Amino acid sequence: xxxxxxxxxxxxxxxxxxxxxxxxxxxxxxxxxxxxxxxxxxxxxxxxxxxxxxxxxxxxxxxxxxxxxxxxxxxxxxxxxxxxxxxxxxxxxxxxxxxxxxxxxxxxxxxxxxxxxx
Numbered sequence: 001x002x003x004x005x006x007x008x009x010x011x012x013x014x015x016x017x018x019x020x021x022x023x024x025x026x027x028x029x030x031x032x033x034x035x036x037x038x039x040x041x042x043x044x045x046x047x048x049x050x051x052x053x054x055x056x057x058x059x060x061x062x063x064x065x066x067x068x069x070x071x072x073x074x075x076x077x078x079x080x081x082x083x084x085x086x087x088x089x090x091x092x093x094x095x096x097x098x099x100x101x102x103x104x105x106x107x108x109x110x111x112x113x114x115x116x117x118x
Contacts, residue, residue, distance in 0.1 A: 003095055005044040005073035014076045015039045018094060026080040026092055028101065034080040034090055038062055042091075044073035057081075057089045 006014070019039050026034040040062045042052050048069055056065035056079065078097055082088040 003075075003093075006075060007072065008041065008074050011041040011074035011076050014094060015041050018076070021078060021097075026078060026090060026097075034082065036078045037081050038079050039094070040077055040079050040091075041066065041074050042077050043069045043071060044075045045071070049075070049077075053079075053089055053091060057087065 021036050021039055024036050025032040026036050040056070043049050043066075048071065051068065052065050055068065056062065059065055060081075062079075076094040077091040078094060080090045082090070
């Protein structure tokens with residue numbers, strides 16, 4: 001099943017719904033040293049997501065890091081900052097995390113296609 005972008009409101013709702021994941025390991029059983037620092041709404045496309053992560057690494061503020069983005073397509077990611085090297089930021093899409101955790105909620109993240117005219 002191909003992942004679909006979310007509207008800002010859908011992404012914000014999911015961010016709030018899964019905020020309890022903060023403090024949990026990002027890669028359970030693989031590297032428990034990476035802990036989820038935040039659940040963040042990010043741009044859907046790879047280029048703007050990269051810009052967001054660079055900005056987040058600098059400011060450590062999810063709202064400020066998203067300030068540059070004016071597009072209508074969003075996603076939700078889990079962000080972890082390496083404790084031993086605060087310049088290294090890791091992320092994982094919420095969908096991927098839920099699938100890895102064998103949670104059946106990953107299919108609930110599929111949304112109808114979002115129109116470019118939002």
